[in-house]
Amino acid sequence: MRYHKIPDETVRRLPVYLRGLMVSANQGDKYISSRSLADFVGVDSWQIRKDFSYFGDFGTRGVGYDIERLAREIKKILRLDVIRRAVLVGVGDLGSALLAYPGFGIYGLDIVAAFDIDPRKIGNTVNRVTIEDFAQIDTVKDRDISLAIIAVPRAAAQLAVDKLVAAGIKGVLNFAPCKVSVPKRVKVITLDIAMELARLPYYIPRAGRTEEL
Amino acid sequence: MRYHKIPDETVRRLPVYLRGLMVSANQGDKYISSRSLADFVGVDSWQIRKDFSYFGDFGTRGVGYDIERLAREIKKILRLDVIRRAVLVGVGDLGSALLAYPGFGIYGLDIVAAFDIDPRKIGNTVNRVTIEDFAQIDTVKDRDISLAIIAVPRAAAQLAVDKLVAAGIKGVLNFAPCKVSVPKRVKVITLDIAMELARLPYYIPRAGRTEEL
DNA sequence: CCATGTGAAGGTATTCACAGCC
């Protein structure tokens, strides 16, 4: 069934599938069934088939999915079929870790620039990226960069994002623990690490009590 | 309406509210309306009221919510009313950043131990935590630690989590980009940073095309 | 009068069961 809007939850799962497919491809497999992929990535097989059905028939009944072809299609859907260049703002502990993080590559994501306000950091090179002065942030406009990662303190987040939007950034991954306001055309995903850890205890039964949950 | 199961999506938003309430409390406010909180955290006001209604009447009509009392209640729901001690496994770039991360404190979360397999790291102290040998991981059993954060390469994740489960860990925040299997009684939240960035381009219209989305 | 709390309506996503095809 084509021409169907892809649900947001499906979009959220697509990178998971993509990762699974690429690992399978590296093992030399050519086809994979929804069942095998399900076991591998931890999503139910009918959910996988349903998700794939939103954007076309890529499977062969009795065989499974052509890994190469499906991976290519998912990349296209996610618009990862071109290399995506990203800028990092805030090169503290977290920012440095992100610069060194090897996981972006498989999605064709590349952090090509980094900015900070700390004069002691400006000029340093981390993982082949030289840290620039945040005052020069508007230079990203001419460097074919569409994504930004902000890893600055809460108080600096809105200013950082405002400057990035002015410099033509289209999407922001925000690690600062706060809401940031942007024009509707810009997409922000906020990822508050502490918050993720904070909801973990909810799922842990209190010691000495066995009821509830 | 009491005695109602709290939806997962509400649980996901509770830490957001809690953060907002604590910031408001620091500003000296005593009451806050769902509207003000909505503006502050970026969730609709009716959603907030609905969420709060799942666990009791904490608001006063015409006035708003008692910040202190509501914050205390949310902490209780999330089981953050006691200090939660956590262990970190994997002190690479990301792990080090997490050790230094100041954001856990407001939720009463505390990383009190860290483990790695690299002999060059063992014995070093980062942010008052001394890195221990992963071979000694089973010692966490006797140290009142219920949560774990794993920041190891994919290939090491399942082993790390197995040892942690054996050591009595009840909840795991997994930064490794893969599924990890655990007994049903243990809760895992996987947070794959690259994946979050990878779904951002989907929301960015392709240059030169204005249709679709 | 203001802001909460909540049934009811509407929308979205998950799960199922099986028809269709290789």
Add this chain to the structure above:
DNA sequence: GGCTGTGAATACCTTCACATGG
């Protein structure tokens, strides 16, 4: 036989509109 693809059923979550109470 095996596995995909999908309508239908179900569950879940969001949104609305307004009655309720300080």
